[in-house]
Amino acid sequence: MEYLKTILIIGSINVVAVIGLTIFTGFTGLFSLGHAAFIAIGAYGAGILTYFYHVPLFLAILFGSILAGFISLIIGYPTLKGNLSSDSLAVALLGFGEAIRVILENLKITQGARGLPGIHIYSTMPVIIVVVIISILVARNLINSKYGRRFVAIREDSMAAEMLGVPLFKTKYFSFFISALYCGLSGGLFAHYFGFIQPAMFTMEQSTQILASVVCGGIGSITGPIIATYIFVAIPEIFRFAKLWRLVFYGAALVLTMIFRPSGLMGYQEINFSRFFNKYNRFNNKIRS
Amino acid sequence: MLLQTIITGLGIGSIYVLMAVGYCLVFSILNFSNFAHGAVIMLGAYWGFLFCSMLGLPFVVSLIFAAIITGVISILNERLAYRSLRERNAPPLYLMITAMGVAIMLENLVYSTIGSNFYSYPKVFAKDYIEIFSATVGLIDIYSFIFSIICITFLHLFLTYAKNGIAIKAGVNDPVAVSLMGVDFNNLIRNVFFLSGIFAGIAGVFMGMRYMVYPQMGWITNKAYIAAVIGGLGNLPGAIVGGLLLGVIESFVSVYISSVVRDVFSFGLLIIILLVKPLGLFGKKIEEKV
Amino acid sequence: MDLLEIKQIKKYFGGICALDDISFSVKRNEIFGIVGPNGAGKTTIFNLATGAYSISNGSIVFDGKIINGMRADQIIDLGVARTFQNIRLFKKLNAVDNIKAVLYHSASYNIFDALIRTNKYRKIEKIIDERAGALLKEMQLDKYSEMLSNNLSYGLQRKLEIARALALEPKLLLLDEPAAGMNPKEISEIINLIREVHSRFNLTTIIIEHHMSLINNLCSHIVVLNFGKKIAEGTADEIQKDPNVIEAYLGYPTHLKKEVDTYVRN
Numbered sequence: 001m002e003y004l005k006t007i008l009i010i011g012s013i014n015v016v017a018v019i020g021l022t023i024f025t026g027f028t029g030l031f032s033l034g035h036a037a038f039i040a041i042g043a044y045g046a047g048i049l050t051y052f053y054h055v056p057l058f059l060a061i062l063f064g065s066i067l068a069g070f071i072s073l074i075i076g077y078p079t080l081k082g083n084l085s086s087d088s089l090a091v092a093l094l095g096f097g098e099a100i101r102v103i104l105e106n107l108k109i110t111q112g113a114r115g116l117p118g119i120h121i122y123s124t125m126p127v128i129i130v131v132v133i134i135s136i137l138v139a140r141n142l143i144n145s146k147y148g149r150r151f152v153a154i155r156e157d158s159m160a161a162e163m164l165g166v167p168l169f170k171t172k173y174f175s176f177f178i179s180a181l182y183c184g185l186s187g188g189l190f191a192h193y194f195g196f197i198q199p200a201m202f203t204m205e206q207s208t209q210i211l212a213s214v215v216c217g218g219i220g221s222i223t224g225p226i227i228a229t230y231i232f233v234a235i236p237e238i239f240r241f242a243k244l245w246r247l248v249f250y251g252a253a254l255v256l257t258m259i260f261r262p263s264g265l266m267g268y269q270e271i272n273f274s275r276f277f278n279k280y281n282r283f284n285n286k287i288r289s
Numbered sequence: 290m291l292l293q294t295i296i297t298g299l300g301i302g303s304i305y306v307l308m309a310v311g312y313c314l315v316f317s318i319l320n321f322s323n324f325a326h327g328a329v330i331m332l333g334a335y336w337g338f339l340f341c342s343m344l345g346l347p348f349v350v351s352l353i354f355a356a357i358i359t360g361v362i363s364i365l366n367e368r369l370a371y372r373s374l375r376e377r378n379a380p381p382l383y384l385m386i387t388a389m390g391v392a393i394m395l396e397n398l399v400y401s402t403i404g405s406n407f408y409s410y411p412k413v414f415a416k417d418y419i420e421i422f423s424a425t426v427g428l429i430d431i432y433s434f435i436f437s438i439i440c441i442t443f444l445h446l447f448l449t450y451a452k453n454g455i456a457i458k459a460g461v462n463d464p465v466a467v468s469l470m471g472v473d474f475n476n477l478i479r480n481v482f483f484l485s486g487i488f489a490g491i492a493g494v495f496m497g498m499r500y501m502v503y504p505q506m507g508w509i510t511n512k513a514y515i516a517a518v519i520g521g522l523g524n525l526p527g528a529i530v531g532g533l534l535l536g537v538i539e540s541f542v543s544v545y546i547s548s549v550v551r552d553v554f555s556f557g558l559l560i561i562i563l564l565v566k567p568l569g570l571f572g573k574k575i576e577e578k579v
Numbered sequence: 580m581d582l583l584e585i586k587q588i589k590k591y592f593g594g595i596c597a598l599d600d601i602s603f604s605v606k607r608n609e610i611f612g613i614v615g616p617n618g619a620g621k622t623t624i625f626n627l628a629t630g631a632y633s634i635s636n637g638s639i640v641f642d643g644k645i646i647n648g649m650r651a652d653q654i655i656d657l658g659v660a661r662t663f664q665n666i667r668l669f670k671k672l673n674a675v676d677n678i679k680a681v682l683y684h685s686a687s688y689n690i691f692d693a694l695i696r697t698n699k700y701r702k703i704e705k706i707i708d709e710r711a712g713a714l715l716k717e718m719q720l721d722k723y724s725e726m727l728s729n730n731l732s733y734g735l736q737r738k739l740e741i742a743r744a745l746a747l748e749p750k751l752l753l754l755d756e757p758a759a760g761m762n763p764k765e766i767s768e769i770i771n772l773i774r775e776v777h778s779r780f781n782l783t784t785i786i787i788e789h790h791m792s793l794i795n796n797l798c799s800h801i802v803v804l805n806f807g808k809k810i811a812e813g814t815a816d817e818i819q820k821d822p823n824v825i826e827a828y829l830g831y832p833t834h835l836k837k838e839v840d841t842y843v844r845n
Contacts, residue, residue, distance in 0.1 A: 031382055033324075033389065078560050082567030086382055087322040087522060091514040092559060098511060099556035106549055138694055145693035145700065146683035153680045156669035163629055163663075165655040165684035165747060204508060208393050215386055220671065247397035254390025258383050259373050268671055 003237060009125065011233040012132045013189045018213045018229045019139050019222065020182025025211065026219045027143060028175040029155030031090045033207045034097030038068040038180040040104060040202035042187025047119045047197055048109060057120075057127070061188035068184025069177050071100075076176040081169055097207060104199040115198025119191050128189060135182065139222055142178070151175050152220070183210075205247060212250045216257045217265050224266030293425060294544045295537060300430025302536020303437035304495050308513030309520070309528040310441065311488035317523040318457065318481050321381035324388040325366055327510030328395035329486055333359040333493025334502045335399065335408075342411050356490035363486025364479055366391060375478075392507060400504040408502040433495050440491060441529060444484070453480050515559045521569030530570060534558075580643060582607045582751060582783045583628070588637030588647075590623055590807075597623045599807045601637075605751075605800075610777055611785045612798030614818075616827060619804040621787045622664050625753050629661050630654045642750065655684070658750035662740040662757065664787075668728040674739055675724040678711040681746045711746070717779075718742045718772070734765045738772065745780060752777075754786045758793050770796050791819075803827070 021035050046064035049055040055063070079092045105112050142148050150171045153161035162168050191197050213232055218224030232253075236246040257264060308330060315323040336358050340351035370387050419426055447454040456477055459467045468474040492513075496506065516535045520527025535555060542554045562569065581604040590598040598620045605611045613621045626632045628639055630651035639647045646654050669677050686707060692700040715721045718738055723731060728739060737757055744752060757773065758766045770793055777784050777797075788794050794801060795815045803811040803818050805827040811818045818824050 029382070031385060078564045082563060084563065084567055085522065087316070087385065088518050088563070088567075090322060090324075090385060091511070091518050092563060094511055095515055095556040095559050098508075099553045102550065102552045141694050141696060145704075146686040146688070147690065147693060149676075149680045149683045152672065153669060156671060157667050159631070160663065160667035160669070161680075162651045163631060163655075163661060164681045164743065165652050166680075167650075167652050205393065208389060211386070211389070244401045245397070248394050248401060251390045251392070251394030251397065255370055255387050255394065258379075258387040258390065259370070262379065262383055 005125070007230065007234045007237050009128055009193065011230040012128045013186055013193060014210070014213070014233060015132055015226050015229045016135050016189065017183045017186035017210050018217075018225045019135050020179040020186070021210045022214050022217075022222060022225045023139060023142070023151065023182070024175050024179035026214050026221065026225065027148060027155060028151040028172060029158075029219075030172065030175070031086050032093040032179075033090055033204055033211065034093035034095070034100075035179065035183050035210060036202045036204065036206040037097040037100035038072065038183035039187035039190065039206065040100060040197075040199065041068040041071055042184030043191040043197045043202070044104060044116070044187075045184065046188030047116050047191040050192070051116060051119050052109075057192060061131075061185060061192075064188035064191075065181050065184035068187070069181040072177050072180030073173075076173050080172045080176060083168065094204065094207075097202075097204060101199045101202060104202075112199075115196060115201075116191075117196045119195045119197070121192060121195050128193075131185065131189060135185070136222065136226070139182075143222065147171075147174065155220075208254075209247075209250055212254050215264055216253050218267040218269070219264055220268035221264070221266040221270055223270045224264055228265055290544070294540050296426045296434075297430055297544075298537030298540030299533060300427065300433045300536070301499070301539065302533040303434040304492055304499065304532075305512055305516045305536050306529050306532030307437050307440060307488050307492035307495070308510055309516040309532045310444065310525060311485040311492065312510075312513055313517050313520075313523060313525050313528040314457075314481055314485045314488075316517070317525065318478070319371075319375065319384070320523070321384040322388065322514065322522075323485070324385060324514075325370075325391040325395070326388075326485070326489060326513070327507030328392040329359050329363055329366070329489040329507075330493040330496065330510055331396065331399070331504065331507035332362055333490035334497030334506060335403070335493075336490070337494035337497055338408050338410060338502050342408070352491060352494050355494050356487045359490030359493065360483040360486035363482045363489065367478060367482040372475075372478075396504050396507055403504075405504060408497075410498045410502070429495075429499055433499070436491070436495070440488065444488075444525075447484075453477075457481055457484075512555060515555055518559060519562050519569055521572030524569065524571045527569055527571035581605060582609075582642060583785070584640040585624065585628075586638045586640065588624075588627060588639065589635045590620070590627060590632065591635045597807050598627075601804070601807075601809050603802045603809065603812060605783060605785060607783055608781070609783055609799055610773075610797045611783075612794045612801035612815075613785060613787045613804065614789070614791075614794060614801060615804035615810075618806070620807040621804055622755055625661055625755055625785075625787065628654075628753065629659060652684075655747055655749075658748075659753065660744040660747040660749035660751070661753035662737075662744050662755055664755040664759070666733075666736050666740055668736055668740060668743070670729040671727070673725050673727050674720060674731065675711050675715060677728050677739060677743050678714055678746050679707055681743050682707045682710055684747065714742055714746055718745075718776075733760055734769075737761070737769070741772070741776070745776065748780075750783060752780075752782045752784045754784065754788075756787055756789065758788060758790045761790075766790055766793060769793070773797060791815075 017035070017039055021032065024030055024032060042064035045067040046060040049060040049063055050057060075096050079089060084092065150166045153164070153166050154168065154171055158168060209232070213229040214225045217226065217228030232250065235249070308326070312323060312326045315326070333355050337351050337355035340346045340354050341348060370391050371384055374384055374387060419428060419431070448458050456467065456472050457480065467477070496509065512535060513532070516531035517528050519534065520529070520531030535558065538558060539551050539555060542551050566572070583605040585601055585603050588598055588601050589596065601624065613624065615621055623632065627634055627647065630649055634647040638645055641657060641659060644657065646657065669680060672680065686703050688700045688703050712721065712724070715724050718741070720735065720738060720742060723735060728736065731739065741754065741757065754773070758769055761769065773784065773786070774797060776782065786794070786798060798815060801813065801815060801818050802809055803824050810823040810827060811821040
């Protein structure tokens with residue numbers, strides 16, 4: 001039972017970040033290997049406020065999220081304005097992730113590479129559940145609005161989208177900002193669950209983990225990556241021996257998904273309960289007759 | 290001091306060049322970023338260490354063996370991970386994600402099997418230095434620089450005069466035409482990856498000698514990607530300039546400001562170049578056919 | 580005043596001159612044609628007029644305003660919409676979503692409306708739904724509205740692309756080879772469709788085409804390009820008799836026609 005609770009909590013904390021990256025990569029089609037930086041910013045932003053200044057959790061996490069968003073506005077401008085190729089963008093964001101880590105290792109207030117220990121454990125089940133539910137609802141409403149439609153148009157064919165009225169830079173910038181907010185939020189929750197953060201925890205590996213959830217869960221879907229996140233968290237917990245090989249597994253999952261099922265678990269679809277019920281009813285009727 | 294800084298910068302820069310060139314070769318022909326390149330470099334360092342330290346082979350022999358092995362690894366990488374995507378005309382994004390997956394897999398395979406220990410090469414020339422005009426210059430910097438010049442020269446000669454090399458240059462320009470002319474495109478790709486792998490192996494060995502050998506060292510290759518972007522993606526001379534420029538700037542930052550914020554400056558340089566010349570120093574604006 | 584004026588434009592791609600001193604005007608409510616062999620620079624004109632490329636020289640004036648140098652979405656706001664030579668539908672979206680993606684251009688609710696789904700959001704979404712449905716129905720695509728655009732037949736995809744351009748409520752519609760790859764039956768259908776759409780939506784239309792039947796049937800005024808230069812202008816009859824045009828398409832000058840015919844016959 002403890003097992004299940006841990007999986008649920010860690011999975012849920014990750015899910016918030018995954019939803020953020022889903023908006024940027026899954027729906028807008030932009031590849032990033034540096035989003036762990038936003039998680040780090042959120043974690044440190046929130047952690048420093050509660051640790052040094054005893055700010056209530058809610059405000060601290062909000063601050064962490066907004067701080068991450070603010071930084072994304074600074075970084076997003078040069079990287080998204082010039083209409084870079086996806087490769088250059090990926091490299092730029094990757095560099096950004098590393099730069100943030102180095103900065104965090106050297107700021108006084110973050111206590112450098114030693115990290116911040118002793119953060120209060122504020123992230124409990126109810127808090128996390130509430131945040132996750134709000135995250136999902138906000139994402140869903142965003143995707144089903146004009147903003148989401150613009151994201152998807154860019155993903156599908158950015159040149160045609162531009163020719164048909166979608167403002168490329170503004171839309172990409174907005175998508176980036178939202179994804180940073182989500183990751184910052186996740187970081188805040190993360191800091192207050194583990195109680196200890198250090199820059200070495202927010203590496204490209206973490207970026208890859210969220211990316212793996214997005215890609216394997218399905219591009220263009222919200223529910224797919226959510227499911228994938230919980231699966232990815234559950235497997236190393238269930239198979240204890242797999243812990244060491246967890247990242248090998250992520251890497252292999254990415255490669256195999258791209259080769260055999262590039263649209264992922266639930267590419268471009270969402271879980272549709274009414275469809276399941278229909279199928280179930282039809283099946284039932286078939287048996288009875 | 291100034292001269293020393295420059296030479297050290299050229300030394301590390303030349304390793305960046307070796308890393309960047311391998312990456313650029315693949316990009317210029319397949320138009321995607323082979324993010325697994327760093328992992329191959331890391332493997333090169335490990336193999337070189339195996340030959341040199343554990344088997345006691347002479348340095349140059351170890352280097353050659355390691356480079357050949359990484360060349361083969363690179364070919365296998367292409368064959369197993371990329372070929373099916375390439376034949377399906379998958380968008381470059383998919384190839385990048387796959388490459389990332391391969392990189393994570395390889396790095397953590399090493400981590401899980403060999404372990405996270407840091408190994409160091411035998412002090413082949415690490416401690417040696419010579420004096421030029423009152424500057425102390427590490428021999429390793431000189432060797433890296435000279436070696437990379439030799440490699441680049443060989444590459445240039447190969448691309449200009451050798452049959453396979455000319456095919457590669459043609460393939461960079463127009464893959465379809467090249468296959469219509471009777472060149473086996475799959476073979477061509479294999480040759481490109483082999484070359485890329487050789488460069489990776491050499492870079493890995495030098496990197497391992499200069500610093501240490503450990504599973505995460507592949508991520509240093511991010512510098513190479515930055516160098517390639519600075520020079521203009523897909524542009525080989527650009528990669529050379531980018532690598533050297535990056536090395537020299539890093540050296541200056543390390544000496545005159547602080548070695549800790551070195552990486553931040555590398556990234557800052559990238560951002561400045563992207564703002565001023567989004568296609569890199571030598572990139573050309575190609576308007577997409579609508 | 581003419582709706583679109585192309586004034587002495589030049590376009591260079593590196594060292595290659597794609598368009599050399601091209602000038603013509605398109606009157607309001609006209610159906611205008613641009614023809615010429617492949618590579619003549621026809622699509623380049625569309626790309627310049629919609630802001631995809633930048634002009635090397637000259638100017639483009641739309642509805643009295645100079646539009647070269649404007650961004651694509653600004654030009655769309657002024658009332659220009661286009662289709663593409665290679666169909667560029669949003670492949671993974673179904674037909675109705677392709678239309679909606681473009682209709683959102685004018686949706687006037689903001690982010691907060693979207694997030695909490697206010698009445699304003701609901702109302703505008705409903706309007707968009709209705710407009711998308713109506714447009715599909717007018718183009719007789721309504722029974723395919725839920726189908727993935729990638730799975731539609733080629734002719735239907737071309738129709739959908741036109742519908743998507745119309746969703747922007749343009750004054751000027753640019754059609755790039757709308758009949759490419761179609762059989763004669765489909766071509767006559769699309770001729771009727773373009774004619775109907777042109778009058779129903781009160782458009783000015785410019786068509787790039789290779790199928791002369793379409794051009795003859797629809798266009799009142801045509802310009803012929805070859806290797807980036809304008810070689811003829813006039814009605815369909817006029818340009819088909821123009822020796823420069825015949826030479827461009829056949830490859831040899833008309834005054835040698837007798838010699839060529841004799842040679843071929845032997």
